[in-house]
Amino acid sequence: MRTDLCDVFGIDLPIFAFTPSEHVAAAVSRAGGLGVLGAVRFNDPDELDRTLTWLDDNTDGKPYGVDVVMPMKVPTEGTSTDLGSLIPPEHLSFVDRTLQQLGVPPLPEGEGREGVLGWLHSVARSHVDVALAHRPVLIANALGSPPVDVIEQAHAAGVKVAALAGAAKHALSHVANGVDVIIAQGYEAGGHTGEIASMVLTPEIVDAVGPDVPVLGAGGIGSGRQVAASLALGAQGVWTGSVWLTTTEYQELNSNRAMTEALVRAGSGDTVRTRIYTGKPARLLKTKWTQAWEAEDAPAPLPMPLQNLLVAGAHNRMSAHDDPDTISMPVGQIVGRMNEVRPVAEVMAGLVEEFEQAAARIADVAGR
Amino acid sequence: MRTDLCDVFGIDLPIFAFTPSEHVAAAVSRAGGLGVLGAVRFNDPDELDRTLTWLDDNTDGKPYGVDVVMPMKVPTEGTSTDLGSLIPPEHLSFVDRTLQQLGVPPLPEGEGREGVLGWLHSVARSHVDVALAHRPVLIANALGSPPVDVIEQAHAAGVKVAALAGAAKHALSHVANGVDVIIAQGYEAGGHTGEIASMVLTPEIVDAVGPDVPVLGAGGIGSGRQVAASLALGAQGVWTGSVWLTTTEYQELNSNRAMTEALVRAGSGDTVRTRIYTGKPARLLKTKWTQAWEAEDAPAPLPMPLQNLLVAGAHNRMSAHDDPDTISMPVGQIVGRMNEVRPVAEVMAGLVEEFEQAAARIADVAGR
Structure with a gap:
């Protein structure tokens, strides 16, 4: 399972995994995908710094990303x-x-x-500063385009920027701001989400941004059939999140x-x-x-x-x-x-195996 | 683009088209799919009868279906x-x-x-009686299982029965009632629809009903990429509706x-x-x-x-x-x-062509 995005990010599989857990992120990256650590839970920039040092040391040199929550416009602050x-x-x-x-x-x-301060603009900015002192290949923003100066800061460090979009007009605005990769987040996704389902949203965004901007399909993806569906819709890769919450590695973060x-x-x-x-x-x-x-x-x-x-x-x-x-x-x-707790490597292997079965079925239907 | 369903229904393409227009239904069937005429607009059974006679005469002997709106339990009547x-x-x-x-x-x-009486149980039953006097290959019900005696009536006439489902438990209940084909109708669909999007719903229903019950993916399907996605999710065919409203043939019904x-x-x-x-x-x-x-x-x-x-x-x-x-x-x-008015044959050809492009892309990603 290879797309052009694999070369862009130096990964084996176009499977991007958003997760608040460094253990999950590291395991996804080691398994050939791109683990993307959610930074919003780190109120203390030093704790994020230590965690990224741990990621640097536990990914076998494989790439990873960092996800921040940063509105384009600075909101009420304090x-x-x-x-x-x-x-x-x-x-x-x-x-x-x-x-x-x-x-x-x-x-x-x-x-x-304390409550989670990562939603605050100043804290999210500190997350970017801390992240760029490590070796992420991607800064993703859950709230769309980050401010343009943050995009430029990432680019100056040789880091790509991805942004979530729930509608084609938002994707176009992200691209105009300099965002490199669009995450088409469908209605069925967990967390912040719009009203348009992946089946409609993904091809709409792919067509809107054109062939030079890679799109990740997000929302409803937890099996290899869904990976195949998202790629059939025109995505170059998939953005997953929920499916990692019931992995063995996630339980290290989650005492609940x-x-x-x-x-x-x-x-x-x-x-x-x-x-x-x-x-x-x-x-x-x-x-x-x-x-x-x-x-x-x-x-x-x-x-x-x-x-x-x-x-x-x-x-x-x-x-x-x-x-x-x-x-x-x-x-x-x-x-x-998500009906059982399984190791990340097993989930990844299952995604690949089922994708290949789906690809074989599509080839059969197409008479290839 | 062939699946086992093509043999079941004697069609060339596993594309099912729900439409209130006999002109659209006939054109879809002539183009190799299965046109399914929505009967709900016919208050007068004789008018449905005349329309089905027209369909019999204008489908080049190709198969077609009829869609009724019939609750399982008889509701307030009159x-x-x-x-x-x-x-x-x-x-x-x-x-x-x-x-x-x-x-x-x-x-x-x-x-x-007059208002539309097709929603009434007695009228929907008359639609089934009238339809079975013609040569439909499928009776579909927009409200899930029809009553068991209606399913038996269709089976006795050698006609398959399909029912819409927005959740796996409903699909299982339809199968238990004797329904032959499940239409997995996702959140993004037009008309009656549940809250679960196609990306999640289709594989869930496919797995729930097992390999012996064919599933049609419905909701969000209007391009060949979406056909490929739905088949990747495990559907044996697609159920489309909205996309036919902006066809040239539909304008014959629609004076609006x-x-x-x-x-x-x-x-x-x-x-x-x-x-x-x-x-x-x-x-x-x-x-x-x-x-x-x-x-x-x-x-x-x-x-x-x-x-x-x-x-x-x-x-x-x-x-x-x-x-x-x-x-x-x-x-x-x-x-x-749906941004322009096009002939049915052109829409069908586009679905097939784009499906093949998507299949080629998936094959490429899979390294096949």
Whole structure:
């Protein structure tokens, strides 16, 4: 399974794996794909620095990428304390009341954990600075084009830039800003996602940006048949995410057994697209937490970055509580196929093997 | 482009085309696919009978199918007058007020047209009776399994039965009822549709029903790349619908030029999934009419079959008014690719040619 992108990035397989876990990223890169470490969870740039040093040392010299969350325009900025004052009291009381109703206790004394600051522009910029001091081959941005000076900074370091797009017009704007690779993120994807499904979105973006801009298909990809489908639609590679959450390597990051249980048992219909995670529409696992936000008395979610600050403490409390019914987890519709915990290398081998079977079937249908 | 389904139905191409137009259905069948005539618009069984006689005479002896709209369980039944009494007055006044606000005049005196009764169980049964007196090779049902006795009636006549499914559990239930072919209808499809996108739904249903039950991929298919993708996902053929609305042949049925204009100019993001057409979620073109139903003062749509009776008169008025901004039209996200009016034969040839290009690309990626 080789496309031109393999040469661009020095990889064996055009399979890009977004993951918050350096263990998963390293295993994907070692298996021939491109592991892309999500930086948003690193509030402390030094911790990201140490983690990338670990990646440098554990990828057998293979390439990897780093994913940041950076809006094109600088939004409301400040420390969590400053921003916290912008959160309406009725939102805070709704969160407290909901956690109480769901039986999620407060964190033990002294274990108050900070919210995720990676959504803040200044923190995302520090992630780019730290990353470029290592050897990533790709900086990907979950929110579309990063600011043009960040793209130029990456290019000056010889690093390609990828950006997610949920519509052709966004892809065109990313290309105009200098982005090298477009990730066509379909409706079925986990996390931030638009309304157009991969089947329609991928060829639309491929045609819009033209043959000189490689497109990765994203959304709904967790088997080799889906890899073949995405490449048939015109993608040069695939961008995967959810499927790595139930790998053996991911469990090293994830101390939350309830989350793994919830993912393994969920069906493809058990997700919901909602603004409650960050303020922008993102697909999450459907749980009592997401249902509470759909109730009539629930407030409207706040804009980014306030919504994530609002719920970050709740996420920590639910994570510590470890109940599969009350978790907050971005995941795509492919969760219906994530039914066991397997090593990354096994998942990768399965993707390749099933892709080859699908390719043989297509060749047969075409009478080749 | 051949799969086992071609032998089952005596067709050259595993491309199934749902259409309310006998002109489109005949042209698809003549071009080697399977034209499937939507019967729901025929209030008068004799008119369906005459139309199927026309199809018998205009398909060069090639096979065709008939599509009915029949719930498994017999719902509220009766004439439009009986059922009309179940429609709340506030719904009627909302429809009147909305049409007035949108500048849609009443129909000219004496042109009051009846609503569509094909949604009624008794009418759908008469469609099956009439169809089986002709030579269809397939009865498809847009609402899942038809009643078991209807499946047996079709089988006794040597006719296969297909049913739409938006989730694997529904597909399994259809198979248990005796349905022969499952149409995996993804979120991106026009008309009645579930929430799971084709990329995830098609392989899930293929795996659920097993190798003995052929699956057609539906939703988002309007180009040969999408045909290849659907077959890569495990489908044995594709079920298309929207793409035929902008064919030359369709214009013979459609006197509404505004509708064609609206479809040609719409982008993939210009659809909405809503209950306002039939009471069940269906994807429609986004227009001022669909937006009016999203306003705060809009009532909740009524259950099937009442909602269609409620809006049928409004549909007739909007159709006569011929304004591209105020139409009510089921269509999928593929509408973004329907940018010109072309003959059916040209669309079919394009599907085949682009499928072959996609197959060649996949073979290249696989190093075959």
